[in-house]
Amino acid sequence: MKSIFPYGLILFLLACSSTELAPSLRRPALSNNINVERMLLETAISEMMNGTDIIVADDAFVNSSDLIIERRLQSSGRDFDMPDHFRLWKRGESCLLEHVESGEMKNIEELNCVKNTN
Amino acid sequence: MVLKLVVIASIFLFLSACGGGGGGAPAAIAPVVVPPQINGREIPDVSSFDAASFESPDYYEAFCENPRSGTTDLQGSLLTENYWLRSWTQLFYLWYGEVDYQNPELFDDKLDYFDVLKTNGLTPSGAPLDKFHFTFDTEEWEQLSQSGVSTGYGMSFITLNASLPRQVYIRYVQPGSPAFNAGIRRGSRIIEVDGADLLNGNTQTDFNAFNAGLFPASSGESHAFVMLHPGDASNSSFSMSSANVVSSPVLAQEVITTASGKVGYLMFNDHIATAEEQLVDAFTDFQAEGLSDLVLDLRYNGGGFLAISSQLAYMITGTADTTGKTFESQVFNDQHQVLNPFSGQTLEPLPFLDETIGFSLTAGQALPSLGLRKVYILTGSGTCSASESVINSLRGINVEVVQIGTTTCGKPYGFYPTDNCGTTYFSIHFRGENDIGFGDYAAGFSPANTNGLVGELVTGCAVLDDLGNPFGDINEALFATALQHRLTMTCPAPPVATIFAVEGLSLNVIERNNLQQSFALDNKVLGMPK
Numbered sequence: 001m002k003s004i005f006p007y008g009l010i011l012f013l014l015a016c017s018s019t020e021l022a023p024s025l026r027r028p029a030l031s032n033n034i035n036v037e038r039m040l041l042e043t044a045i046s047e048m049m050n051g052t053d054i055i056v057a058d059d060a061f062v063n064s065s066d067l068i069i070e071r072r073l074q075s076s077g078r079d080f081d082m083p084d085h086f087r088l089w090k091r092g093e094s095c096l097l098e099h100v101e102s103g104e105m106k107n108i109e110e111l112n113c114v115k116n117t118n
Numbered sequence: 119m120v121l122k123l124v125v126i127a128s129i130f131l132f133l134s135a136c137g138g139g140g141g142g143a144p145a146a147i148a149p150v151v152v153p154p155q156i157n158g159r160e161i162p163d164v165s166s167f168d169a170a171s172f173e174s175p176d177y178y179e180a181f182c183e184n185p186r187s188g189t190t191d192l193q194g195s196l197l198t199e200n201y202w203l204r205s206w207t208q209l210f211y212l213w214y215g216e217v218d219y220q221n222p223e224l225f226d227d228k229l230d231y232f233d234v235l236k237t238n239g240l241t242p243s244g245a246p247l248d249k250f251h252f253t254f255d256t257e258e259w260e261q262l263s264q265s266g267v268s269t270g271y272g273m274s275f276i277t278l279n280a281s282l283p284r285q286v287y288i289r290y291v292q293p294g295s296p297a298f299n300a301g302i303r304r305g306s307r308i309i310e311v312d313g314a315d316l317l318n319g320n321t322q323t324d325f326n327a328f329n330a331g332l333f334p335a336s337s338g339e340s341h342a343f344v345m346l347h348p349g350d351a352s353n354s355s356f357s358m359s360s361a362n363v364v365s366s367p368v369l370a371q372e373v374i375t376t377a378s379g380k381v382g383y384l385m386f387n388d389h390i391a392t393a394e395e396q397l398v399d400a401f402t403d404f405q406a407e408g409l410s411d412l413v414l415d416l417r418y419n420g421g422g423f424l425a426i427s428s429q430l431a432y433m434i435t436g437t438a439d440t441t442g443k444t445f446e447s448q449v450f451n452d453q454h455q456v457l458n459p460f461s462g463q464t465l466e467p468l469p470f471l472d473e474t475i476g477f478s479l480t481a482g483q484a485l486p487s488l489g490l491r492k493v494y495i496l497t498g499s500g501t502c503s504a505s506e507s508v509i510n511s512l513r514g515i516n517v518e519v520v521q522i523g524t525t526t527c528g529k530p531y532g533f534y535p536t537d538n539c540g541t542t543y544f545s546i547h548f549r550g551e552n553d554i555g556f557g558d559y560a561a562g563f564s565p566a567n568t569n570g571l572v573g574e575l576v577t578g579c580a581v582l583d584d585l586g587n588p589f590g591d592i593n594e595a596l597f598a599t600a601l602q603h604r605l606t607m608t609c610p611a612p613p614v615a616t617i618f619a620v621e622g623l624s625l626n627v628i629e630r631n632n633l634q635q636s637f638a639l640d641n642k643v644l645g646m647p648k
Binding site: 035038045046049052053054055056057058059060067068069070071072073076077078079080081082083084 | 250254257258259260261262263264265267268269337338361362363364389390391392420421422423424425475476477478502503504507529531532533535544550
């Protein structure tokens, strides 16, 4: 009997490679899209942070796959909280945002991502 | 009320029926009152004031005059909110025994009531003991940002004189920011904003222009400025567009080579999350350089994450001086001597942290350290809270601190900001004490030769901020004095009052009040003179 195992293994590996999760960078946007892309990120992060109002820099995730989020008013002088961390991933053609502390992932369809090779 | 009576009557009938089967005289039965409830919570009884009675703040919590939709708020009243404030203060406020707990019914504004729920005590120098009692709208307080990002131009300015003619100068700019790209630098003076005269303009129209131009609400706003840059003979006119600017907590770093060894200079402005990585990078460089001394510039650092202060103090000294020692202990009021009343955890002192803890670097990495037993710290009234902890903690383990500059803000205290009904209240909850139990510097730390009202005296020299020279320049007044003191143990003549030196000129102005320095909201709204 001819085993189908090798074919199954190949299909499995192909499937894995197409869904591989890799740290990602936001593709540098065209200048007229900077605000749009930034707002996409702000909206996505806000939704993962209970709808809290949030701002990020124009170049958020352009040079790093990681982003740190903390209170905008910075401090009450002596703070004990820890900040939140977000990481950008690429899987296939999808751009995924992870809230590191909770493990929650969110697909940002309109965002353009490339694998982080740094 | 009707419901209440029915419930009482029903219970009475039920209990009477039960007692009737035993024969003989019925036992005396007290009526049972079931208080009215909403969503399973008892509606607080605020019908009469008993000055000696304090319910738990939980009893009144979230019973709001104006409940917020989408929250756990319940319909209450101004009075339930005032009662919550009274109970919350009595349970958590550091000086709860010194508060005059007035009748909540006498206040028709909860913020007015909050204002009186504090001590009126004074420091030995006569200053108010509690200078940090305030509120924020909760929605504003909870806003988030990418670490270090704020909307603006990337310039920090200071109002040296709020009366006319106003004197508003730039303290520093962030590299790569719109302000930096526009040529603005330390010591630049703002003359006009969107055509409004910042020196003498005093109409509502002027103030509207100042606020709109200096504090843009969003990125991409364009505003016109006239400024006078240091060394220029005439004003410069230009426009700037606001952006979401990333600030760098470590703003400057230098190594000066002298005949008696290398001296490191580090300007550290903000205890935000990205500071962990930037400080580690800086101290790794310093360690490789083999410094003989360090000048740490905290003059504009209003504090932040206390753990970063602990890491910083460790990196200055190292294992030998810090092992087993306390960086800072939290001391709450005497009702909370075992557990932190907000976290519920056993009170444990914060040690000197010798590794990263995951702010901006992977947790668990060993920190570099310089092994110094002496450090020069440059200060001003903006040196506050977690920054003052660096000074206090090092003094607590006998590492010599030489203070150059002016008196620090005097905030050995901390809060656990607490929301109720959409207002977040800041009331002092604990004092921070060092390894030898010292935390009594409500009047700040002052260089030993300071004139006038002073705080806790520290070896060093009183020197005014110098807006005329860049940070880390050996001619900048504070850094120059540190270098002088290092060689000769001497100080220049102290200033007679708190004034600034700008481009060689002494201005007769009062240094900014920094009651809420740590919020970076100073100057945020320029109000009409009253």
